[in-house]
Structure formats: C-alpha cells, structure tokens
Amino acid sequence: MKKCLRIQSLTKDYPGVRALDDFSAEFPAGKVHAFLGKNGSGKSTLVKSISGAILPTSGALFLDDENLDLKTPSDAFAKGIATVYQELSLIPGLSVAENIFFGRMPKNKLGLINFKKANIEAKRLLDELGINISPKTPVMELSMWQRQLVEIAKAMSFQPHVLLLDEPTSSLAQSEAEKLFEVVRILRDKGVILLYISHKLQEIFDVADSVTVIRDGLLVGIKDVVDLTKEELIHMMFGDIKVETIPDDLQFTNEPVLEVKNFTSKNHFEDINFTLHKSEVLGIAGLLGTGRSELLRAIFGADSYDEGEVTVNGKKLKKASPKRGKEAGMAFTSENRKEEGLILIHSIRENLVLASLRALRNGIFMSKKKERGYVDRQVENLQIKISSPEALVSSLSGGNQQKVLVGNWINTEPQILILDEPSRGIDVNAKQQIFDIVWEQSRQGVSSIIVSSELEELLQTCHRILIMQEGRIVNEVFPKDIEVEQLYAMCVKERD
Amino acid sequence: MNNSTEKSAVKQGIFGGRDFTKTMDIIRRLALLLVLFALMIFFSTQNENFLTLRNAMTVLRSVSITGVIALGMTLVIIAGEIDLSVGSMVALSGVLTAWLVRHFMQAIGMGDAISVILAITITLGVGILVGLFTATLRNYLRIPSFITTLGLLTALSGVAYLISGGFPIITFPSWYRYIGAGWLFEGERGATFPGIPFQVIILFVVFILLFILLHYTRIGRSIYAVGANEESARLSGVSVKLVRCVAFGITGFLAALSGIMVSSQIMTGAPAVGAGGEMNAISAVIIGGASLSGGVGKITGTLIGILFLGVLGNGMTMMGMDTHWQAVIRGALVIAAVLFNMLIQKRS
Numbered sequence: 001m002k003k004c005l006r007i008q009s010l011t012k013d014y015p016g017v018r019a020l021d022d023f024s025a026e027f028p029a030g031k032v033h034a035f036l037g038k039n040g041s042g043k044s045t046l047v048k049s050i051s052g053a054i055l056p057t058s059g060a061l062f063l064d065d066e067n068l069d070l071k072t073p074s075d076a077f078a079k080g081i082a083t084v085y086q087e088l089s090l091i092p093g094l095s096v097a098e099n100i101f102f103g104r105m106p107k108n109k110l111g112l113i114n115f116k117k118a119n120i121e122a123k124r125l126l127d128e129l130g131i132n133i134s135p136k137t138p139v140m141e142l143s144m145w146q147r148q149l150v151e152i153a154k155a156m157s158f159q160p161h162v163l164l165l166d167e168p169t170s171s172l173a174q175s176e177a178e179k180l181f182e183v184v185r186i187l188r189d190k191g192v193i194l195l196y197i198s199h200k201l202q203e204i205f206d207v208a209d210s211v212t213v214i215r216d217g218l219l220v221g222i223k224d225v226v227d228l229t230k231e232e233l234i235h236m237m238f239g240d241i242k243v244e245t246i247p248d249d250l251q252f253t254n255e256p257v258l259e260v261k262n263f264t265s266k267n268h269f270e271d272i273n274f275t276l277h278k279s280e281v282l283g284i285a286g287l288l289g290t291g292r293s294e295l296l297r298a299i300f301g302a303d304s305y306d307e308g309e310v311t312v313n314g315k316k317l318k319k320a321s322p323k324r325g326k327e328a329g330m331a332f333t334s335e336n337r338k339e340e341g342l343i344l345i346h347s348i349r350e351n352l353v354l355a356s357l358r359a360l361r362n363g364i365f366m367s368k369k370k371e372r373g374y375v376d377r378q379v380e381n382l383q384i385k386i387s388s389p390e391a392l393v394s395s396l397s398g399g400n401q402q403k404v405l406v407g408n409w410i411n412t413e414p415q416i417l418i419l420d421e422p423s424r425g426i427d428v429n430a431k432q433q434i435f436d437i438v439w440e441q442s443r444q445g446v447s448s449i450i451v452s453s454e455l456e457e458l459l460q461t462c463h464r465i466l467i468m469q470e471g472r473i474v475n476e477v478f479p480k481d482i483e484v485e486q487l488y489a490m491c492v493k494e495r496d
Numbered sequence: 497m498n499n500s501t502e503k504s505a506v507k508q509g510i511f512g513g514r515d516f517t518k519t520m521d522i523i524r525r526l527a528l529l530l531v532l533f534a535l536m537i538f539f540s541t542q543n544e545n546f547l548t549l550r551n552a553m554t555v556l557r558s559v560s561i562t563g564v565i566a567l568g569m570t571l572v573i574i575a576g577e578i579d580l581s582v583g584s585m586v587a588l589s590g591v592l593t594a595w596l597v598r599h600f601m602q603a604i605g606m607g608d609a610i611s612v613i614l615a616i617t618i619t620l621g622v623g624i625l626v627g628l629f630t631a632t633l634r635n636y637l638r639i640p641s642f643i644t645t646l647g648l649l650t651a652l653s654g655v656a657y658l659i660s661g662g663f664p665i666i667t668f669p670s671w672y673r674y675i676g677a678g679w680l681f682e683g684e685r686g687a688t689f690p691g692i693p694f695q696v697i698i699l700f701v702v703f704i705l706l707f708i709l710l711h712y713t714r715i716g717r718s719i720y721a722v723g724a725n726e727e728s729a730r731l732s733g734v735s736v737k738l739v740r741c742v743a744f745g746i747t748g749f750l751a752a753l754s755g756i757m758v759s760s761q762i763m764t765g766a767p768a769v770g771a772g773g774e775m776n777a778i779s780a781v782i783i784g785g786a787s788l789s790g791g792v793g794k795i796t797g798t799l800i801g802i803l804f805l806g807v808l809g810n811g812m813t814m815m816g817m818d819t820h821w822q823a824v825i826r827g828a829l830v831i832a833a834v835l836f837n838m839l840i841q842k843r844s
C-alpha cells in the first residue's frame with residue numbers, strides 16, 4: 001500500500017478567476033481526510049484535480065514518490081485513485097456481483113461468464129468491508145444506502161490506494177449514513193487514503209480524522225478534528241467578513257400578501273407556517289436536502305402537498321397547479337434554469353413571454369406589437385445583453401439566461417416572486433444585478449421569497465430569513481442582528 | 497434627453513441588427529424551395545407537359561389528401577407527440593360516412609342532402625374523439641402517443657372492416673363526388689386554365705387556418721412550448737393537457753376529413769383505403785423541417801414538404817420511372833432532408 005498522497009503547489013486558473021491558488025498538502029494513509037469549504041471556495045476544483053476530471057494549470061500530485069501526472073479520470077483510476085460520485089453508476093437490472101465486476105466478469109474455459117466464481121469473489125469483497133448484502137441480489141431491489149455501499153465495494157475491487165467519496169450521504173438518512181461510516185472506518189484501518197467530501201458539518205465530526213479547509217482557492221488550514229469545535233471550523237470556512245445588508249430605503253409593510261399555514265408534504269417538509277408581507281424580501285436558509293426547494297415548489301403549485309393551506313391576498317388556493325399559482329399572482333423560477341425554466345431551443349423573445357401569452361392577445365389573436373412591447377420592456381429594464389430577441393436563449397450567458405427567466409415572470413406582473421437559487425452558476429456581477437431586480441420589484445410593492453445556498457447572499461439581500469432544518473422552520477432571523485457564521489451554525493443541526 | 501437617445505440606441509441595437517438564427521432559418525426554408533424549383537426545371541426539360549397549369553393542378557390534387565393529414569400531423573409533431581392512427585382513421589371515416597348515409601337514407605328515409613351533412617358531421621366528431629382519446633391516455637395515464645396510436649392503427653382499421661363487413665359501401669348521391677373530385681371555375685377541355693379542384697381549395701383553407709392557429713393564437717404558441725420543454729411550459733402556467741387535446745383533436749378531425757374526401761373521390765366507403773397514409777404524412781412533416789423531438793417545425797415547411805413529394809412523384813411518373821424505384825427515392829429523400837436540417841442546425 002502507498003502511504004501518502006502529496007499535493008504540490010496545485011493551481012487552477014479559469015478565465016478571469018483563480019479557482020485554486022498554490023495549494024500544497026499531504027494526506028497520509030490511515031486517516032479519513034475531510035474537505036470543507038463553502039460554495040465557490042475551490043473545494044470542488046481540488047477534488048476534481050485529484051480525480052483527474054480537470055487538468056490543473058500548474059503543480060503536481062504524488063503518491064509517495066511517484067509523480068502521478070493525471071490527464072484524465074482513467075489515468076487517476078490506473079494510478080490507484082478511485083472516486084465514488086454522488087450520482088451512482090450502478091445498473092439497476094444487474095446483480096450486485098455483476099455490477100462490481102462489470103466489464104471484467106471472470107470467465108470459464110469456454111470463454112463464457114463464470115457466475116459462480118463472480119459471486120464467490122464478490123461475497124469475499126463485501127465481507128471484508130463488513131457489508132451484509134448478497135452478491136446475487138439485483139441492484140434495483142437495494143435501497144439507496146445499500147447501493148452506495150455496493151458502489152464503494154466496486155471501487156475497492158480495483159484495490160485503489162486512494163478512495164475519494166463525493167457527498168456519499170447526500171441522499172441518506174442519519175441511521176443509514178451511520179452504516180456507511182462503519183465501512184469508511186474499516187477502509188481507513190486497512191490503510192486506504194480516504195478523502196471525504198461533505199457539506200454536512202456534523203459528519204466531519206462523526207467520521208473524519210482531519211479536516212482541510214479551503215477558502216477563495218487558498219488552503220486555510222488542516223486540523224485534527226479532535227482539537228476542533230464547530231465554531232472554530234465555521235470561522236475557518238468564512239473568515240473575517242463583513243456582510244452589507246439590504247439598503248435602508250427598502251421597507252416593507254405589515255400588510256400580509258402570502259400566508260402559509262400548517263403546510264406539510266410527507267418526506268419533504270412538515271408543518272410550515274409563515275407570512276410574507278407586501279414589499280418584503282424573505283430568505284429561506286438551510287442545507288441542501290432540507291426541503292427548501294420542495295417547499296417553494298408546493299407553495300407555487302408546481303408540486304402537490306398533503307396538508308395545510310396557502311392564502312394569497314386573503315384568498316385560499318384550492319389545488320396545487322402552476323396555472324392557479326400564476327393566476328393568484330405568484331411567479332416561480334426553478335433552481336434548474338435549463339431543464340425546468342427556459343426553453344433552450346426557442347428564442348429569447350419566446351422565452352420572455354411564455355408565462356404572459358394570455359396578456360398578449362388582442363381578441364383571440366396574438367398581437368405581435370404587444371409582444372414586442374413586452375420583450376422590449378424586460379430587455380431594457382433588466383439590462384439583458386442580447387444581439388437580437390430572435391437569438392436562441394441558449395446562446396446567452398448564465399446571468400442573462402437567469403434574467404430572461406425572471407423577465408418572463410415579471411411580464412406577468414406578479415405580486416410574489418418565488419426564486420429558487422437565482423444566483424446559481426452566474427458570475428458576481430450578474431448576481432448583484434439579479435438582486436437589484438428583486439429590490440426594484442420590492443420598491444414597486446412586489447414581495448419575494450428567495451432560497452439560496454449562499455448564506456452571505458441571503459444576508460445581503462433579504463429583510464428577514466427563515467431557517468429550515470430537516471423539513472421544518474426552526475428559526476427566524478434578521479440580517480442586521482446576525483453574522484454569517486452564526487447563520488451557518490443555525491442551519492447545521494445540533495445533535496446529541 | 498440624453499437618456500432617451502440612449503434608450504432608442506439600445507432599441508436599434510436589439511431589433512435593427514440582422515439576426516443569424518433567423519437568417520439560417522430562412523436559408524433552410526428557401527433551400528427547400530430552391531431544390532423544389534430545381535426539381536421542377538429538371539422535370540420540365542424531360543417532359544414538355546410538366547410545366548403546365550393543368551399538370552400543376554394534377555400535382556396539387558395528388559397531394560391534397562396526404563396534405564390535409566400532414567398539416568394536422570405537424571401540430572402533433574411540434575407538440576412532441578406522434579399520431580400513427582391517421583391512415584386507419586381515413587379508412588374508418590370513409591366507411592362510417594357511407595354507412596351512416598345508407599342508414600339515414602334507407603332505414604330512416606331521410607333526404608340525401610340532410611343524410612350526407614349529418615353523416616359528415618358525425619364522422620368528423622368521431623375523428624376528434626379518437627384524437628381526444630389518445631390525448632387523454634397521454635395526459636392522465638402517461639401512455640406514449642406512439643403506443644396508443646399504434647394500437648389505434650390496427651383497431652380503427654378493424655372497426656372499418658366490421659362496419660363495412662369487408663365490402664365497399666356504395667350509397668352516396670351523385671353530387672357527393674364534388675367534395676373530393678369537383679372543380680371550381682372548370683375550364684373547357686384542353687384549355688390552358690383547367691379550373692381549381694375543390695380538394696385543393698380544402699387543402700389551402702386548412703393550411704391558412706392552421707397557419708393562423710400556430711402563429712397567431714395562444715394555443716399555437718403553447719404547442720411549441722410544450723413540445724420543446726414540457727416542464728418549463730407547465731411551470732410557466734401553460735395548460736399542457738389542453739395543448740395535447742387540441743393537437744390530437746385537430747389531427748383526428750383532419751384525418752376524418754381526408755377520409756371523407758377519399759370516399760368522395762371513389763364514391764364508396766372502402767375499408768382498405770388510407771393504409772400507410774400516416775407514414776407519407778410524417779415524411780412530409782419531416783422534410784418540411786419539423787423535429788420529431790418536438791418544439792420545432794413550421795406549417796409552411798410542411799406545405800413545401802407536401803408539394804415536394806407531389807412534384808417528385810408526378811415528375812418521376814411522367815419520366816416513366818418504375819414505381820418501386822420511386823419509393824426508394826422518396827425514402828432516401830426523407831433521410832437526406834433530416835441530415836440536411838441537422839447540418840444547418842449545427843451551423844447555427
């Protein structure tokens with residue numbers, strides 16, 4: 001077994017931004033190394049460089065004394081670095097053993113597959129890792145956490161020196177994650193160099209021995225977990241930053257616009273109660289998978305819900321449907337801009353009026369003149385940079401695409417803007433422009449609800465922030481009273 | 497002052513500039529027209545009778561039946577669906593009309609005019625209902641329209657044979673012939689202007705109505721949105737279910753209409769007609785530039801696609817080409833058209 005993964009002066013430049021800056025560190029065997037950093041810190045860049053998915057601008061990786069010189073993921077694989085990704089790669093119709101030995105099933109003398117041998121070898125591998133799953137079981141009969149374990153067994157069948165686990169618990173419950181941790185500890189004791197990526201702070205204390213914190217592309221520090229408190233860790237992540245809050249001229253009234261009562265959708269969120277006021281910008285904070293997006297979708301009517309009620313301007317909404325939500329005065333932009341927001345193969349013009357086609361009618365026919373007015377208005381007001389409204393929306397940058405999506409909804413003259421991760425995948429300037437749009441709407445009396453994984457953004461943009469944990473609203477804060485570190489700590493669930 | 501000039505400058509920048517995507521789109525459509533003209537010039541050098549008004553009307557007559565179906569199919573394909581049942585609907589519709597006319601006239605003793613009008617109305621209604629059936633299974637049970645209409649392709653043909661008992665029903669009053677085979681402003685025999693066949697007028701009326709529907713109504717615009725990205729359309733508050741009902745309803749209606757036109761041409765309700773009609777219609781739509789993945793397509797494109805197939809068939813026949821060779825060439829053309837569209841799309 002190799003004993004140490006060494007990273008020497010790793011740097012990665014993207015156009016206009018240095019994602020990783022002169023990163024050097026050593027990761028010895030016999031430890032679980034966790035990586036921590038907020039969105040955009042350079043954490044994923046580092047991890048992808050190790051798995052061979054991206055080519056660093058300069059710097060080198062060494063396994064003991066061997067310079068790895070990784071060009072592709074298969075290079076990394078050949079040199080003994082195996083990665084288990086968030087999206088599982090198992091084939092549901094095949095058995096556990098067939099998946100583990102996919103493409104290299106043992107053969108008998110006739111050149112046919114020797115299932116008996118495959119099952120025996122798979123069984124031995126699973127036993128070694130303490131995984132109690134029969135190799136003959138079809139993968140589709142396994143639950144998520146079992147599949148995750150099979151995925152790890154598959155990676156281990158290649159006998160790698162380094163095993164990289166990318167958010168392995170993102171879709172697992174707490175008790176299931178515990179079973180995964182057991183396997184991780186067995187692997188650690190076998191002398192595998194384990195690299196563990198997770199956004200769940202608690203897990204770092206549960207499973208990791210050392211934690212590597214990255215901020216703005218720089219190594220902040222590598223610390224032994226036993227010596228750390230949660231507060232210290234969060235401070236390392238965020239550093240000393242001062243966040244500016246929402247401009248003072250943006251005031252909201254006491255007039256309720258949207259009331260959500262006893263709102264429940266099984267397995268997503270439970271007993272949600274809150275009121276949104278006229279002109280208010282309300283943020284919802286919480287870690288991934290806490291049911292933030294599901295809550296927004298259900299309020300708007302994109303998904304159905306089990307219990308509770310949504311009241312807009314004193315009128316209770318009857319049934320969940322996007323059409324009813326729109327007619328009640330709500331607007332919704334999905335976190336998946338390209339799949340559930342825009343129509344990529346259509347023009348900017350068509351995308352800007354999709355939600356407001358009804359308003360463009362003149363009698364029963366569409367008025368091209370009205371349509372042009374609607375398109376023109378958003379392009380000017382939102383400062384969307386386009387060559388022509390007939391260009392495909394897919395030809396725009398992420399920021400301008402997001403503006404088109406928001407513009408489509410502002411054309412419906414909504415009272416409530418519901419924005420799910422409006423700043424995802426767009427540059428800093430465009431982010432500010434999106435929030436300027438939200439503020440401008442607020443000045444005109446429109447209320448907004450914003451979900452974002454970037455807590456600083458919520459502090460900068462919102463009047464008030466609700467905090468969600470595991471499907472429930474657990475707290476309510478005002479950005480003026482709180483630091484980003486405190487907000488982050490509040491999102492992380494306390495456990496005994 | 498300064499602000500307003502700046503604004504108008506922005507406006508000019510947005511709407512004044514030549515747009516690449518649109519230009520490519522125009523080139524693509526013009527390219528098809530140019531090939532069509534080239535084809536016509538080629539055929540006219542082969543046969544002096546090709547480029548005459550009389551032959552033009554022959555071409556139009558030959559494509560009007562498939563054309564009416566293909567225009568409807570365009571809606572379904574833009575909506576991201578398919579309707580394979582239209583060929584069998586043509587057979588069913590002819591047989592049903594004939595059976596109803598016979599029933600009304602002989603069993604109930606109604607007059608011939610009222611019988612025909614009633615029969616046609618009922619048949620067109622059945623066409624719409626069959627379309628709504630497909631849309632409903634798609635909307636509420638998520639059965640792909642390919643599967644439902646594949647089933648209907650067989651089933652509707654079976655119903656046509658059951659109604660007719662396997663034999664053509666010959667009951668129509670003689671004036672019924674006018675619908676599918678009549679002429680407007682009919683000229684003298686041998687005159688340069690032969691008149692306009694009534695079925696060609698039907699084709700163009702359907703074309704104009706669908707053109708308006710697709711480009712100048714909310715439902716038309718919604719059809720494109722649903723076909724391109726159902727979820728984005730739904731989340732924008734578009735009634736996806738209604739869109740499918742309209743697209744399949746109209747397609748069913750038009751398939752029934754073209755069945756009535758066929759029955760009028762042959763003056764019988766025959767269960768064997770229309771077979772394979774769905775494939776010719778789909779070919780015309782594809783040649784016209786629509787994408788089977790939905791969201792893309794033009795009704796004018798389909799019209800050109802129809803004319804293309806008509807001119808090609810007519811020209812090849814006048815050259816005395818073997819019908820089997822004609823089939824091979826038509827098939828190759830569909831593939832070539834798709835390839836061509838893909839190349840153009842890659843460029844833009």
